[in-house]
Amino acid sequence: MNAPHKPYALLPAAHPLAQKKTVTLLELSHEPMILLDAVPSRTYFMDIFTEKGYAPVVAYSSPSIEMVRCMVGQGLGFSVLVTRSRTNMTYDGELLVLLDIEDDMPASTLVMAYLRNNQPTRATRLFMDYCRTIELAPPSA
Numbered sequence: 180m181n182a183p184h185k186p187y188a189l190l191p192a193a194h195p196l197a198q199k200k201t202v203t204l205l206e207l208s209h210e211p212m213i214l215l216d217a218v219p220s221r222t223y224f225m226d227i228f229t230e231k232g233y234a235p236v237v238a239y240s241s242p243s244i245e246m247v248r249c250m251v252g253q254g255l256g257f258s259v260l261v262t263r264s265r266t267n268m269t270y271d272g273e274l275l276v277l278l279d280i281e282d283d284m285p286a287s288t289l290v291m292a293y294l295r296n297n298q299p300t301r302a303t304r305l306f307m308d309y310c311r312t313i314e315l316a317p318p319s320a
Contacts, residue, residue, distance in 0.1 A: 184261045184262075184263075184286055184287050185261075185280070185284065185287075186227060186259050186260065186280060186284060186287065187261075188207055188257055188277070188278045188279075188280055189260055189275055189277055190251065190275070191251055191253070191254045191273065191275065191276070192273070193254060194254070194257070194276070196210070196257070196278070197276035200279075201280070202278045202280060203280065203281050203282055204227065204231050204233055204280060204282045204284075205231075207228075207257055207259070208233035208234065208235050211257070212235045212237045212238060212258065213238065213239045213250045213251055213255060213256045213257065213258045214235075214240040214241075214247075215241070215244055215247050215258065216240035220261075221240075223285075227282075227284050230284075238256050244260065245269075245270060247260070248275060249270055249273070251269075251275060252271065252275055253269075253273060261287040
């Protein structure tokens with residue numbers, strides 16, 4: 180449905196690493212991590228570190244991306260995410276910094292599929308059309 184997106188580091192604005200232009204997984208592996216604990220995100224984000232030989236220090240986890248963002252904003256740690264919010268502010272008004280991660284890692288893609296013999300419903304087609312308008316789907320999806 181969308182072009183692959185590379186994960187990024189999310190840090191509170193006051194964090195020392197937030198002053199950098201980019202960050203490495205090694206630098207992050209020494210900091211408390213707030214893990215997005217949803218399937219398949221948990222495995223994906225943990226594998227990013229373990230495949231490089233790092234063991235992230237998971238201090239907190241939440242299945243809610245907004246809770247993760249708020250915890251980061253409160254200075255409880257960093258997170259690695261793929262989904263980008265339209266704002267760098269949390270719900271409680273804290274400023275967040277997004278940094279590219281220098282390491283090579285697999286990108287994340289979102290797909291929508293259906294069986295050829297089971298055509299999508301009108302609601303599904305409308306949803307697919309909507310995804311195209313917000314650039315989540317290629318024109319031919």
